[in-house]
Amino acid sequence: MTKPDSGHTDSYYAASTPAAPGYPKLNADIETETCVIGGGFAGLTVARELARRGRGVVLLEARCIGWGASGRNGGFVSPGYAADIFALERRLGKAHAKELYDLSREGAVYVRKCLSEPDFAGILGGQGRLRLTRHSCPDKIRRTRNRLEADYGHRFEVWDTATVRESLRTTSYHDGLYDPESFDIHPLAYANALAATAARAGASIFEASQAGSVSRVHDYWRIAAPGGSVRAGHVVLAGSAYGALSGLHPPLDRAIVPVATYVVTSEPMLVRLNEAIGFPGAIGDTRRAGDYYRKLSDGRLMWGGRITTRRSQPHQLAALLKRDILRIYPSLGDFRITHAWSGLMGYAVHKMPIVGEIAPGLWSCTAFGGHGINTTASGGLLIAGAIAEGDERWRLFAPFGARWAGGPLGRLATQLEYWRMQALDRWQERGSGDIQTR
Template sequence: MTYPDTYYKRTMSDPKKRPSLAGTEECDTLIVGGGLAGLTTALQLARAGQSVVVLEAERVGFGASGRNGGFVGPGYATGTDQIARIAGQDAARRLHLMSIEGVDFVRQTIQALAIDDAKPKAGLMSVLRYEDGASLKAYVEQTRQRYGYELEFMDRDRVRGVLKSDRYFQAVRDGQSFHMHPLNYLRGVAREIERLGGRIFEGSPAKTIDLTGAQKRVMTLNGEVRARNVVFTTGGYTDSLHGKLKRSFLPIATYVMVSEKAPELIASAIQTTDAIGDNRRAGDYYRVVDDGKRLLWGGRITTRAASTETLVRELRAEMVGTYPQLAGLKTELAWSGLMSYARHLMPQIGRMSPGVWYCTAFGGHGLNTTAIGGKVVAEGILGESDRYKLFEPFGLVWAGGLAGLAVAQLTYWKLQAQDWWRERAA
């Protein structure tokens, strides 16, 4: 029971290991899954005075929650126009405002709990790989009018002044968003849950469940939890414990690598502390870490994890294709993580039946949407609001199983080809 070898593991400031469940525990709410969604839900319930138990199959933040790109910015895996087509304009606006609230929640949690080792750094840049400044300017103005949210347009000269690549044209900079060390953030949240009386058990995968009746029962290999409420937050690592939940999303692998220490070489290409993502579907995302000494670079998606050697080769090809001057930058670490994607590309958040809740399928936008997801599930359990119902149009729709995985991979390849042609035509 250990973390995969990642940059986040090597720079994790809290190595505490928690016990496995043994015997019987009783609580108001049981959370199955110790990632971003589960711990946020548990934190809000514990703050309200509920007794909570968290069951984690591995260790807190083991999955994609603790080894992602670290970007915290508003929005979902699909756009607001598509959300509006399904849920209506008013719901789309409210959902986007909730995603902004999620960003604020993470920032405020870092400040309130003094999670200094999360090392939040302001600024996200979304860059175009073809000429289209007019559309970006219109987007900036639309965002200001619809949500009162200020973005900053960057023209090509300004973009290339800090990103030394001829692949990039215009950009939008979001100074209210930020990036951080996700594993240290999670472990800080876990400490606060325990300080408030919550119990977290690691190495305790749920094996069988009984969700009938007023008191739910979840059994592990050596123990059992009895609770009035159960919340499933297992994401891309969901097994067959709950068939309907597992069938409702696809596990999608994404990849990250971290360079050797080479601050001067990295600065020859990237002269900003902002995190950067491009406008392609499953495009590159990267940021300098370790006070500018290393480069963390992520991207690519597949429907099953590739070998480390393959992922390093593909990510390096992307990096060097964007920044030829980094050809000599060596890779020190590489890893993959499983995200969960629903067919509609929206989070799945809600109540399955009395006392049974779910909060999953964040599609690569977990650091803000897990926050708001956990918050609204907690509000629903506490009877404080029914905001979770905004997600009802995006329910537990069957994702297609093996056929769905094949379609997802083919769709990704199609989008890659479209991106390639669009850039060549620019």
């Protein structure tokens, strides 16, 4: 069990992760080739991949490794982006959308490969992902499956209502799209393993070292932190929503809207849970702001849902999500919520990651939104490849720059957009609209 002073939010993950070794605080002026800011999956993947290529890299984390969204998310690893792939196709054309989709799949494959390394033992959870509709639309589901298979080479299985209801004891769902390629992980343990392997490969990692400023001095960058500074040829900004709030690089900060989502875990209730939920992998509905959940190996239910631009955690969070759970699975009866927490995701207005060089030697690897485990892996690989080998594939993300998200007014606009999406979900459940493919 993690000690209460581990610094992490009080989540199931923090409680079920062995205490990490910890990394020192920056307390000197040092020099390196690349300084990565942010110790979430994005920054850690960049640091690990640069170190494995024999390049000099320093990573600064304001709190502790995995403290942000990376150490407290749902743990679903699946191809795709926060943006709908068919919307990307309409905007960019099929060939470009396919290249982006392939990259997102490469990210999931990267995570899967990491899991076979000894440091990552025990991190893999369930296998497969089931996406469910809250209204009957068998033709739309079939059309979606056919397009994903024909145009993106990704095979899914369609589940009809009878098959869904054989597996899940609820009448809330109708049709299902089963993806055998997806899987789920313990995200905090994954972050710790990325850091451990990066450090062993030669990366210098510092915790409790918040970068306070990034400035260009002659032909290098200077990153100042309370205890010291880093002089580097390249800087990678990977602070996501928490970085945007820390005010490090205003043009990028302004492009990111921090969006909160909530997660709870139940007490162990193996028998009841298996009776209600037969499917062993990750489950989510196709609503725009839908529920996402999975069974954990120790008989608990992990349930996530709701999105909002409000940053403070609701007072009655556990009761709120328990009510959501019982609406879908009344047969679970009464149970105790052992952990309830929230986390912030960084969203750009276009819902795509901002990945690329934003000034000479200044790189962005951020804004992965609610679909960040696979995409931080592919984004991290692209940025490390760009710095170490001149790989230019990050230009595939060029259409998704750091567009201003509108500040407080932008947050309000985003909140209004969520309410609009929720209304659209209700309207769709009465029989109209398209299936979302996030």
